[in-house]
Amino acid sequence: MIHYKTKGYSAEETTKAAKTFYQELDTRRSVREFSDRPVSKEVIEQLILTASSAPSGAHKQPWTFVAVSNPEIKKQIRAAAEKEEFENYNGRMSEEWLEDLKVFGTDDQKPFLEIAPWLIVVFKKVHDVEDGVKKKNYYVNESVGLASGFLLTAIHNAGLVSLTHTPSPLNFLQKILDRPANERPFLLIPVGYPADDAMVPELKRKELEEISVWVE
Ligand code: IYR
Numbered sequence: 573m574i575h576y577k578t579k580g581y582s583a584e585e586t587t588k589a590a591k592t593f594y595q596e597l598d599t600r601r602s603v604r605e606f607s608d609r610p611v612s613k614e615v616i617e618q619l620i621l622t623a624s625s626a627p628s629g630a631h632k633q634p635w636t637f638v639a640v641s642n643p644e645i646k647k648q649i650r651a652a653a654e655k656e657e658f659e660n661y662n663g664r665m666s667e668e669w670l671e672d673l674k675v676f677g678t679d680d681q682k683p684f685l686e687i688a689p690w691l692i693v694v695f696k697k698v699h700d701v702e703d704g705v706k707k708k709n710y711y712v713n714e715s716v717g718l719a720s721g722f723l724l725t726a727i728h729n730a731g732l733v734s735l736t737h738t739p740s741p742l743n744f745l746q747k748i749l750d751r752p753a754n755e756r757p758f759l760l761i762p763v764g765y766p767a768d769d770a771m772v773p774e775l776k777r778k779e780l781e782e783i784s785v786w787v788e
Contacts, residue, residue: 603733605770606688623723629710634697638749650685653739675773688762695755716758733766
């Protein structure tokens with residue numbers, strides 16, 4: 573065990589920090605219109621390190637982040653994603669689902685998968701392999717979900733935008749990116765600067781009263 577280094581905030585400092593961080597995160601939006609402006613590998617490295625600072629079951633860090641900037645691979649990913657999305661939008665998704673998505677103006681076309689300078693594909697490791705021996709991971713979905721949340725937060729903090737894209741089923745990513753059998757694709761996250769004229773739907777977030785219950 574080692575000592576935990578606390579920030580040592582006063583109550584006032586804690587309140588201020590909590591408010592400031594909320595205001596900052598409340599400006600984050602999922603963006604579908606990207607600029608092709610480059611983002612350095614150094615930046616992506618820091619974002620991935622931030623994501624990997626998330627808590628995980630028994631600290632197994634059951635994730636791999638595959639960062640793709642190669643145009644040919646991005647093209648392959650776009651083609652495969654659009655193929656799945658065509659099926660989704662033309663039969664696999666219910667009327668209710670399609671209706672729920674109308675406000676976002678989405679369809680099976682995913683140009684951002686080629687335009688965004690980076691695609692970060694988050695893989696979950698259903699188990700690990702050490703010297704050919706299978707090692708257990710715990711709470712894998714929870715862990716990888718938390719790491720993905722950290723990743724989106726880090727992206728926003730760097731002035732970049734992202735989209736949590738889920739062209740279901742995602743298994744084409746395992747093939748294109750040549751990942752081992754113990755890794756399963758979890759999320760496909762384009763990362764970059766927004767296009768100059770990027771638009772987002774006018775959404776309202778739920779009020780505190782709608783999302784919280786207090787037992788005091
Ligand atoms: N995966 C599809 C559909 C889609 C589903 C949900 I739930 C969204 O919040 C947005 C889109 C697509 O990316 O178009």
